[in-house]
Amino acid sequence: xxxxxSFDSLNQAQREAVGAxxxxxxxxAGAGTGKTRTVTCRIAHMLEKRIPxxxxxxxxxxxxxxxxxxxxxxxxxxxxxxxAMTVCTFHSLCVRLLRGGIDRLGYKKNFSICSHSDQVGMMxxxxxxxxxxxxKVKPDEVLSAISKAKNKGIEPGDLEDDYxxxxxxxYQNELRAQxxxxxxxxxxxxxKILRENPDVRDMFRQQYKRVTVDEFQDTNSLxxxxxQQLVGEPYHVCVVGDxxxxxxxxxxxxxxNILQFEKFFPNPKIIRLEENYRSTHAVLHTANSxxxxxxxxxxxxxxxxxxxxxxxxxxxxxxxxxEAEFIAExxxxxxxxxxxxxxxxxxxxxTNGQSRKLELAFRERKIPYRMVGAQSFYDRRxxxxxxxxxxxxxxxxxxxxxxxxxxxxxRGIGQSTAVLATEWSREHHESVWxxxxxxxxxxxxxxxxxxxxxxxxxxxxxxxxRIDLEKQNPADVLDALIKEMEYLPxxxxxxxxxxxxxxxxxxxxxVVDSLRxxxxxxxxxxxxxxxxxxASDREDxxxxxxxxxxxxxxxxxxxxxxxxxxxxxxxxxxxxxxxxIVEGTKDEERRLLYVGITRAQDQLTMTYCSKRLKWGQETxxxxxxxxxxxxxxxxxxxxxxDILGAAPSTDELDNFFGGLKGLLGDVE
DNA sequence: GACTAACGTTTTTTT
DNA sequence: AACGTTAGTC
Numbered sequence: 001x002x003x004x005x006s007f008d009s010l011n012q013a014q015r016e017a018v019g020a021x022x023x024x025x026x027x028x029a030g031a032g033t034g035k036t037r038t039v040t041c042r043i044a045h046m047l048e049k050r051i052p053x054x055x056x057x058x059x060x061x062x063x064x065x066x067x068x069x070x071x072x073x074x075x076x077x078x079x080x081x082x083x084a085m086t087v088c089t090f091h092s093l094c095v096r097l098l099r100g101g102i103d104r105l106g107y108k109k110n111f112s113i114c115s116h117s118d119q120v121g122m123m124x125x126x127x128x129x130x131x132x133x134x135x136k137v138k139p140d141e142v143l144s145a146i147s148k149a150k151n152k153g154i155e156p157g158d159l160e161d162d163y164x165x166x167x168x169x170x171y172q173n174e175l176r177a178q179x180x181x182x183x184x185x186x187x188x189x190x191x192k193i194l195r196e197n198p199d200v201r202d203m204f205r206q207q208y209k210r211v212t213v214d215e216f217q218d219t220n221s222l223x224x225x226x227x228q229q230l231v232g233e234p235y236h237v238c239v240v241g242d243x244x245x246x247x248x249x250x251x252x253x254x255x256x257n258i259l260q261f262e263k264f265f266p267n268p269k270i271i272r273l274e275e276n277y278r279s280t281h282a283v284l285h286t287a288n289s290x291x292x293x294x295x296x297x298x299x300x301x302x303x304x305x306x307x308x309x310x311x312x313x314x315x316x317x318x319x320x321x322x323e324a325e326f327i328a329e330x331x332x333x334x335x336x337x338x339x340x341x342x343x344x345x346x347x348x349x350x351t352n353g354q355s356r357k358l359e360l361a362f363r364e365r366k367i368p369y370r371m372v373g374a375q376s377f378y379d380r381r382x383x384x385x386x387x388x389x390x391x392x393x394x395x396x397x398x399x400x401x402x403x404x405x406x407x408x409x410x411r412g413i414g415q416s417t418a419v420l421a422t423e424w425s426r427e428h429h430e431s432v433w434x435x436x437x438x439x440x441x442x443x444x445x446x447x448x449x450x451x452x453x454x455x456x457x458x459x460x461x462x463x464x465x466r467i468d469l470e471k472q473n474p475a476d477v478l479d480a481l482i483k484e485m486e487y488l489p490x491x492x493x494x495x496x497x498x499x500x501x502x503x504x505x506x507x508x509x510x511v512v513d514s515l516r517x518x519x520x521x522x523x524x525x526x527x528x529x530x531x532x533x534x535a536s537d538r539e540d541x542x543x544x545x546x547x548x549x550x551x552x553x554x555x556x557x558x559x560x561x562x563x564x565x566x567x568x569x570x571x572x573x574x575x576x577x578x579x580x581i582v583e584g585t586k587d588e589e590r591r592l593l594y595v596g597i598t599r600a601q602d603q604l605t606m607t608y609c610s611k612r613l614k615w616g617q618e619t620x621x622x623x624x625x626x627x628x629x630x631x632x633x634x635x636x637x638x639x640x641x642d643i644l645g646a647a648p649s650t651d652e653l654d655n656f657f658g659g660l661k662g663l664l665g666d667v668e
Numbered sequence: 669g670a671c672t673a674a675c676g677t678t679t680t681t682t683t
Numbered sequence: 684a685a686c687g688t689t690a691g692t693c
Contacts, residue, residue: 062682091683116683183683218682250680351679356684407669414669449669534683555680577679592680615678616684 005041005076010034017271018042021049024265025238026216026258030300031245031287031598032278032561039214039240040069043085044076046210053084057208057230060089061215063535069214086208090223091183091534094190098181101193101200107179110526112391112398113533114175114182117384119143121400125422126170130163142167150184151222151252178398178431187222194229205232216241220252228264235265243298244291245595247555249588259296276302276598278561280309282634283604287597289631294587302598311636312597313605314570314627315643320357320612322640327566327607328361331549334564342368346550346562348596350575354568355551357613368548372556382491382507387532390478390515393464394525397431409490412452417445459485467525474525475516482508554596565600567593570608571621593626 007015014034017027018041029035039058047053060066066087074082086093095113103109114122123139146168149159156168175181181189194201211231213219216239219227231237243258261268276284281304288301317323331345347358355371362369385408388401396402403422407413424444425435435441436457442450463481466472482488488505495501511532518528550562554575569575576589597604608623 089683113683186683247680248682251682353678353684410670412669416669553680574679579679588680613684 005044010038010041011275013271013273013275014038014041017273018045020238020269020271021046021051021210022234022236024235024261024268026261026268026270027238027240027273028258028270028298028300029240029242029273030276030302031242031595032276033273033302034275034277035240035242035273036069036072038273039212039238040072040076042238043073043212047073047077047081051210053081054086055207055209056085056212057093057210058085058087058212058214059093059227060087061218063089063092065214066092089534090219090226091186092530094186094226095530095534097190097193097200097204098186101197102189104193104197104200105189107176107181107189110179110395112178112180112395113186113530114180114400115384115533116183118180118400119182121404122174123167123171125403126167126174130167130170137163142171146171147182147184148252150188151220153222174399178400179395180398180400184222187226191222191226191229194226201229201232204230209236211237213237213239214241217243217246217255217258218248218253219257221254221257224254224257224264231265237265242300244294244300244591245558247558247588247592247595249585258298272298272300274300274303275305277305278601279598280304280306280602282309282312283597283600285634286312286604286630287594290590290597290626290629291594293629294590308634310603311634312630313636313638314630315605315607316623316637316639317607317609318611318640320354320569320609323568323607323609324357324361326640326643327358327568327605328365328367330566330605331367331564332365340563342548343550344563345566346552346557346560346564346599347566347568348552348554348557348599349568350554350577350592352553353614354574358551358568362549362551369551370546370548372550372552380507382487382504383511385487385491386478386482386508386511387529389481390474390511390525391529392433392460393467393474393478393481394529396433396460396464399425399432402432406456409485409487411456411485412448413456417449417453420444473516473519474528475512475519478515479512482512554592557599558595561599561601563601564603565596565605567596567604567606569612570606570624570627571612572624573621574612575624575626590626590629593624 005018007018010018011034014037017025017038021042027035027038029038043056043058046056058066058069060069066089070082070085070087073085073087088096098107098111099109102111120139120143123143127137127139127142142164145159145161145164146156149156149168156172157165159165159168175185194204208230211227213227218241227237227239239258239261241258243255246253246255246258249255257264261270279287279302284302284304291297292299315326317326327347331342334340334345335342349355349358359369359371385405388404391398391401392405399422403418406418421432421435421441424438424441425432428435428438430438436453442453445453459481463477466477467474488508491504491508492501495504514532515525515528518531519525550560552560570593575593576586580586580589597606606627608627609621611618612621613619
């Protein structure tokens with residue numbers, strides 16, 4: 001552990017942050033200022049100072065961030081010490097807490113965690129059951145209102161809209177009846193246990209004497225309260241973040257946590273990291289000039305440790321076709337001219353819909369590219385289905401997963417039977433599964449439906465017995481179950497393409513496979529379901545594993561960096577998004593653009609179009625009001641026509657773009 | 669109960 | 684344009 005890290009390799013501010021181990025500390029880490037390095041060094045410093053690893057808690061926002069942090073610290077100190085620390089997300093910390101003590105709140109310890117799609121399923125049911133509303137209300141709308149209420153500490157019944165309040169109460173009762181919690185409940189109940197039980201709270205405070213919270217600008221007020229419960233005197237807490245990069249306000253993040261940190265912990269030491277190692281001066285100057293238009297921020301001026309670099313280009317485009325072509329052509333030319341890798345290029349956009357034209361242009365030119373984000377692995381139908389079966393094998397009384405797969409694959413238990421069973425279960429205050437098992441209920445069904453139900457019950461009960469009584473490997477049982485009911489052929493029938501068929505098959509396989517690995521580690525089915533519910537895992541989230549230029553949303557780009565960045569669609573209505581103007585969140589849109597700009601290391605090009613295809617319809621566009629806020633000093637305003645001349649041939653294009661670098665770029 | 673056709677919607681995304 | 688949802692038909 002001797003050479004864990006060296007103070008010499010850190011700058012003044014970083015050194016101060018790494019050295020300040022005691023008391024409340026807030027590190028304001030601007031983009032590209034070596035935040036991760038500082039935080040990991042600080043924790044390594046703790047270990048070097050003989051603070052036991054077991055007393056260290058680091059909370060992150062995603063599981064990926066948690067494992068990366070553990071790995072980096074492991075590289076600096078011993079693997080053993082890294083393994084002994086607790087590095088996890090707020091949610092998984094609460095799961096641990098609740099598996100131990102949720103019975104104090106009247107839940108059973110084997111509670112299940114509702115994923116988003118579970119919540120939607122439940123809310124859809126409630127909307128049907130409650131009816132009553134003249135307008136059609138979307139499940140997501142209600143759920144987000146409930147979520148915001150929970151995060152603000154408002155009781156479901158006290159929601160402003162009566163209809164929503166009614167739904168919220170019903171939703172909460174439903175969760176309760178199924179012994180289930182949603183993501184917000186994890187935090188809510190975790191905080192409640194700590195607050196109401198001094199013995200539990202003291203135990204945690206004894207256990208975790210040093211708490212670090214990463215990405216602090218993304219915490220909501222409930223998470224702040226949780227931190228306050230976790231951290232007792234003498235408040236050895238360190239929060240790290242950048243209010244200028246707070247872009248998740250729409251899902252409850254409270255910048256106030258950073259802006260008013262002094263209110264939560266007394267006399268914090270506040271350290272600013274402003275020395276930027278990532279970008280050229282031109283890029284940073286432009287970023288600084290934009291973000292200073294936001295009011296009520298912790299002012300930070302990023303300083304470049306590098307040279308001026310090329311000016312930042314703002315290019316006016318006739319339309320989105322030209323925009324895509326321009327970028328694709330320029331990437332081809334640049335790559336050849338200065339020997340770049342495809343991976344050095346990134347195109348950033350506000351909405352996923354903007355990627356289509358770009359993909360097309362890339363494919364035409366055989367430019368390899370990687371798309372980040374899009375569809376979550378856990379939202380894939382076959383994955384959700386198989387997880388629903390897995391959950392039934394733990395608790396068949398969970399209504400949402402049961403109803404989800406009751407007729408998937410088709411087994412002759414359709415909507416009408418499902419409705420009858422649900423109604424019966426409500427009247428008799430029991431679960432849908434219990435209703436299906438009840439001969440009194442099945443006798444009310446027609447002979448065909450009755451047989452189908454009985455076969456279904458036998459199928460699930462049989463599999464459950466093989467796990468519970470015969471102690472067979474749950475992964476084997478699940479695998480056999482899937483084959484027995486011919487799930488794969490059923491889902492394949494609905495596929496249009498071969499690649500889709502293959503994808504479905506792989507989805508099913510990987511769920512079973514990851515369950516098997518879980519079991520091999522000695523964990524049970526329940527903990528597998530917990531992990532799956534809390535896992536963010538995008539299909540191939542590891543950007544590094546994919547090859548090619550990057551196409552990515554501004555949100556997903558946070559934390560990444562690229563030598564050459566194109567930021568497209570700087571149009572009023574897109575960036576800032578029209579919705580933000582209605583909702584009065586233009587500041588956050590400005591931060592979003594700030595995040596985008598600060599992703600660039602060497603070269604940045606921002607584009608806007610005069611017209612753009614939107615929802616299959618051509619719409620006129622105005623330049624973003626943000627463009628006018630940028631300082632001109634390192635800007636180069638130009639147009640598509642200026643660069644291209646009048647409609648050159650492809651050959652001319654190639655030649656032209658080949659020489660473009662020489663014409664435009666002030667190469668250092 | 670299963671399949672098809674018309675319809676409406678469309679920011680960002682994690683746990 | 685493309686997707687999911689819903690209503691209508693066999």
